[in-house]
Amino acid sequence: MTLIPPDLATDLLVRRSIAELIAEYPYVENYFAAIRLDVMDPSRSVVEVLGDHPEEYFADYGLSKADFATSIVAFVEQVLSQGPDELGTITSLTLLPGHDKAGRPEACGLVVRAGEVTCIVGPTGSGKSRLLEDIECLAQGDTPTGRRVLVNGAEPSDEQRYDLGHRLVAQLTQNMNFVIDLPVGEFIVLHAESRDVPMPDEVATRVIECANTLAGEPINPATPVTQLSGGQSRALMIADTALLSASPIVLVDEIENAGIDRRKALDLLVGADKIVLMSTHDPILALLGDRRAVIENGAIRDVLDASDAELANLAFLTDLDEHLGALRERIRAGERIEEDLAAAFMTGPLRLRRGTPTPPG
Numbered sequence: 001m002t003l004i005p006p007d008l009a010t011d012l013l014v015r016r017s018i019a020e021l022i023a024e025y026p027y028v029e030n031y032f033a034a035i036r037l038d039v040m041d042p043s044r045s046v047v048e049v050l051g052d053h054p055e056e057y058f059a060d061y062g063l064s065k066a067d068f069a070t071s072i073v074a075f076v077e078q079v080l081s082q083g084p085d086e087l088g089t090i091t092s093l094t095l096l097p098g099h100d101k102a103g104r105p106e107a108c109g110l111v112v113r114a115g116e117v118t119c120i121v122g123p124t125g126s127g128k129s130r131l132l133e134d135i136e137c138l139a140q141g142d143t144p145t146g147r148r149v150l151v152n153g154a155e156p157s158d159e160q161r162y163d164l165g166h167r168l169v170a171q172l173t174q175n176m177n178f179v180i181d182l183p184v185g186e187f188i189v190l191h192a193e194s195r196d197v198p199m200p201d202e203v204a205t206r207v208i209e210c211a212n213t214l215a216g217e218p219i220n221p222a223t224p225v226t227q228l229s230g231g232q233s234r235a236l237m238i239a240d241t242a243l244l245s246a247s248p249i250v251l252v253d254e255i256e257n258a259g260i261d262r263r264k265a266l267d268l269l270v271g272a273d274k275i276v277l278m279s280t281h282d283p284i285l286a287l288l289g290d291r292r293a294v295i296e297n298g299a300i301r302d303v304l305d306a307s308d309a310e311l312a313n314l315a316f317l318t319d320l321d322e323h324l325g326a327l328r329e330r331i332r333a334g335e336r337i338e339e340d341l342a343a344a345f346m347t348g349p350l351r352l353r354r355g356t357p358t359p360p361g
């Protein structure tokens with residue numbers, strides 16, 4: 001079992017020699033190498049080694065000396081929280097019904113499987129985040145919802161629950177905080193090395209290639225991570241999560257605003273056999289999911305599988321979205337949009353190809 005020691009920071013920075021640190025956390029060596037920090041005498045502590053370098057040295061990596069100290073702790077915590085590949089294969093999680101906010105029994109349970117996308121929908125405050133938290137902590141009747149979570153159909157042991165806690169789930173949120181400002185290529189190699197992945201350079205190249213299929217503007221491996229655009233850093237994190245993260249479950253939050261190819265992003269995660277859960281109100285994303293859990297007053301009211309009629313609508317919505325995207329590009333380019341869009345909508349290719357959309361107005 002990997003535990004983060006409560007005094008990790010002191011342990012890492014002052015108490016232990018670099019040699020001891022590397023013996024216990026081998027990936028720390030990669031971290032030093034990534035910022036080209038020469039450790040001449042491994043019997044000294046991190047703080048002592050930092051003392052050998054001027055402040056300006058760290059500025060090249062977007063850090064101050066104090067930041068470096070914090071960033072190395074954050075890095076170790078990040079790697080520990082992902083854990084080694086001992087999670088076993090999680091092919092499904094089953095949510096057994098609990099109760100709603102008024103204590104009434106929950107109408108439905110939910111099974112989420114590897115390689116599938118489950119959307120969570122419902123009004124503000126209805127309990128979408130709570131459901132995701134129940135999954136993350138493998139609730140056993142001990143959260144406000146009273147739900148219980150089974151792993152591969154079986155109740156997790158206390159030890160398994162403790163061991164898996166917080167390592168099951170990778171969060172893809174809107175804001176990416178990078179611990180250190182390295183060029184993209186080196187950043188991903190560092191991550192691959194910390195995960196002990198064979199051939200880290202090749203894997204990093206694959207991650208960047210993959211990210212480039214999602215983002216509009218290609219990522220140059222030499223660009224510092226903090227200079228990526230919002231869409232690029234999000235694409236990079238999605239590719240990194242799909243190809244490098246050990247967590248079997250991915251929570252996706254607000255992918256709609258990311259400026260990346262949403263369908264490809266989901267395909268990538270699903271192709272990596274992740275269990276994907278996405279809280280969204282975007283109709284395209286919702287219909288791209290295999291099913292959606294409808295939350296009301298703290299409980300699952302219904303679980304809707306994507307129907308054939310919905311899939312037909314998805315094709316239409318995707319067309320519509322492409323048209324809107326093209327209009328967005330024209331606005332961005334400073335153009336006017338003066339042609340009769342409503343008429344084009346009624347008679348144009350959208351209508352011809354997709355049957356009878358309701359005319360606007």
Ligand SMILES: Nc1ncnc2c1ncn2[C@@H]1O[C@H](COP(=O)(O)OP(=O)(O)OP(=O)(O)O)[C@@H](O)[C@H]1O
Binds near residue numbers: 123125
């Ligand atoms: N079954 C339940 N019993 C008691 N409390 C609950 C239940 N479900 C959710 N809650 C509580 O209701 C509050 C709102 O839930 P939550 O934050 O999950 O809503 P949300 O749908 O994610 O909202 P938003 O869309 O605004 O982010 C939280 O304090 C949560 O713990």
